[in-house]
Amino acid sequence: xxxxxxxxxxxxxxxxxxxxxxxxxxxxxxxxxxxxxxxxxxxxxxxxxxxxxxxxxxxxxxxxxxxxxxxxxxxxxxxxxxxxxxxxxxxxxxxxxxxxxxxxxxxxxxxxxxxxxxxxxxxxxxxxxxxxxxxxxxxxxxxxxxxxxxxxxxxxxxxxxxxxxxxxxxxxxxxxxxxxxxxxxxxxxxxxxxxxxxxxxxxxxxxxxxxxxxxxxxxxxxxxxxxxxxxxxxxxxxxxxxxxxxxxxxxx
Amino acid sequence: xxxxxxxxxxxxxxxxxxxxxxxxxxxxxxxxxxxxxxxxxxxxxxxxxxxxxxxxxxxxxxxxxxxxxxxxxxxxxxxxxxxxxxxxxxxxxxxxxxxxxxxxxxxxxxxxxxxxxxxxxxxxxxxxxxxxxxxxxxxxxxxxxxxxxxxxxxxxxxxxxxxxxxxxxxxxxxxxxxxxxxxxxxxxxxxxxxxxxxxxxxxxxxxxxxxxxxxxxxxxxxxxxxxxxxxxxxxxxxxxxxxxxxxxxxxxx
Numbered sequence: 001x002x003x004x005x006x007x008x009x010x011x012x013x014x015x016x017x018x019x020x021x022x023x024x025x026x027x028x029x030x031x032x033x034x035x036x037x038x039x040x041x042x043x044x045x046x047x048x049x050x051x052x053x054x055x056x057x058x059x060x061x062x063x064x065x066x067x068x069x070x071x072x073x074x075x076x077x078x079x080x081x082x083x084x085x086x087x088x089x090x091x092x093x094x095x096x097x098x099x100x101x102x103x104x105x106x107x108x109x110x111x112x113x114x115x116x117x118x119x120x121x122x123x124x125x126x127x128x129x130x131x132x133x134x135x136x137x138x139x140x141x142x143x144x145x146x147x148x149x150x151x152x153x154x155x156x157x158x159x160x161x162x163x164x165x166x167x168x169x170x171x172x173x174x175x176x177x178x179x180x181x182x183x184x185x186x187x188x189x190x191x192x193x194x195x196x197x198x199x200x201x202x203x204x205x206x207x208x209x210x211x212x213x214x215x216x217x218x219x220x221x222x223x224x225x226x227x228x229x230x231x232x233x234x235x236x237x238x239x240x241x242x243x244x245x246x247x248x249x250x251x252x
Numbered sequence: 253x254x255x256x257x258x259x260x261x262x263x264x265x266x267x268x269x270x271x272x273x274x275x276x277x278x279x280x281x282x283x284x285x286x287x288x289x290x291x292x293x294x295x296x297x298x299x300x301x302x303x304x305x306x307x308x309x310x311x312x313x314x315x316x317x318x319x320x321x322x323x324x325x326x327x328x329x330x331x332x333x334x335x336x337x338x339x340x341x342x343x344x345x346x347x348x349x350x351x352x353x354x355x356x357x358x359x360x361x362x363x364x365x366x367x368x369x370x371x372x373x374x375x376x377x378x379x380x381x382x383x384x385x386x387x388x389x390x391x392x393x394x395x396x397x398x399x400x401x402x403x404x405x406x407x408x409x410x411x412x413x414x415x416x417x418x419x420x421x422x423x424x425x426x427x428x429x430x431x432x433x434x435x436x437x438x439x440x441x442x443x444x445x446x447x448x449x450x451x452x453x454x455x456x457x458x459x460x461x462x463x464x465x466x467x468x469x470x471x472x473x474x475x476x477x478x479x480x481x482x483x484x485x486x487x488x489x490x491x492x493x494x495x496x497x498x499x500x501x502x503x504x505x
Binding site: 075098130 | 395401407422
């Protein structure tokens with residue numbers, strides 16, 4: 001564990017009330033995240049990764065359990081959505097300024113801050129490009145810049161590399177490492193890309209089953225490539241065995 | 253590279269040439285050649301005969317469209333804000349929208365009398381539903397991820413409406429405006445023919461009844477010019493309001 005506690009999820013579970021009945025999306029899950037670390041949540045599609053991330057982001061209320069945030073001020077959590085969720089009618093600078101506008105930051109300051117964050121993610125000179133004019137990797141960097149604009153202590157990313165090629169995915173990984181480098185911020189990533197998660201994260205939480213629950217945690221911090229590869233194989237084995245068990249249970 | 257304007261001009265040129273050839277070959281009394289029609293149009297504009305009628309029609313058209321825009325946008329904002337109003341209002345809009353507007357013209361003439369009021373009422377009747385329905389459709393089609401993203405950034409409801417929902421609906425509004433403008437021109441001419449003492453529709457009826465056929469076609473050509481001008485103006489509005497769509501839309505040029 002690196003720094004101070006930034007997030008604690010204590011037995012959070014989620015049920016959705018649908019017209020066809022209640023669907024349990026997430027079984028009680030608990031974990032903590034600390035400043036300066038990258039936590040990856042991996043699992044199959046439908047295991048509840050995005051639900052868990054949205055609960056941590058404060059976008060969903062858990063049906064039960066508690067969410068503890070060390071810094072609960074507005075703008076202390078930044079979220080990067082799957083598929084970027086950029087506003088297509090706003091250029092890159094306008095997108096990054098959006099959370100600053102919502103926070104009531106005066107125009108001069110928000111322009112300066114947005115330019116600074118865009119330069120930090122490597123998009124200086126592309127401030128006035130619309131999302132439709134940018135590549136997938138660039139859009140993801142704008143989305144990250146937007147999430148970082150209010151200088152959050154907790155950055156949450158939903159499938160940040162799902163639509164990116166290897167080079168751009170590696171670039172996003174380097175950015176995430178830079179985000180936590182000063183030891184003040186925590187990054188939590190939900191991904192189905194186990195290779196990327198094991199290569200990047202300090203801790204990997206394995207979410208399995210329906211409803212999903214955290215079945216295993218791998219601490220990968222300070223590990224070499226060989227140990228990370230071994231962890232990767234162990235995670236794949238866990239997910240496959242859980243999937244097989246679920247299939248057998250369903251057919252029984 | 254061939255521009256959009258060149259392609260558009262080619263279509264009009266082909267139509268005009270075919271019409272000219274047909275009219276000259278058949279020497280049809282009731283189908284004057286386009287060169288004769290446009291020469292007559294120029295003369296009627298130069299001596300002011302069609303200027304007054306044209307001004308009357310364009311003023312009624314713009315006034316009616318402006319009223320329809322205000323009504324449609326206010327109704328859409330109210331329906332978006334108060335969902336039960338939308339639930340109560342939608343069947344009414346859908347049922348009146350299906351009525352043929354020209355069938356209602358006699359009723360409008362009885363209700364509003366001969367003149368501008370009945371023309372404006374007709375334009376309002378046909379123009380506001382497409383704008384309203386398109387804007388409401390646009391509101392329904394707003395990407396929920398964008399609203400969720402705005403909420404994650406602590407945006408207020410007003411900011412979400414102004415900066416997420418309103419821009420999302422602009423393309424739908426433009427599509428509604430285009431439909432409304434075309435329908436308005438159609439009912440305006442009909443209303444002027446049956447219940448007015450001025451305007452292009454009135455001029456068309458009067459000249460056709462006195463067998464001044466070239467004058468009739470000149471007035472029809474003027475309607476065509478007004479229709480094309482409206483289309484260009486709406487294209488321009490779309491170009492100005494939708495800068496993020498320019499790249500994707502025009503990159504093939």
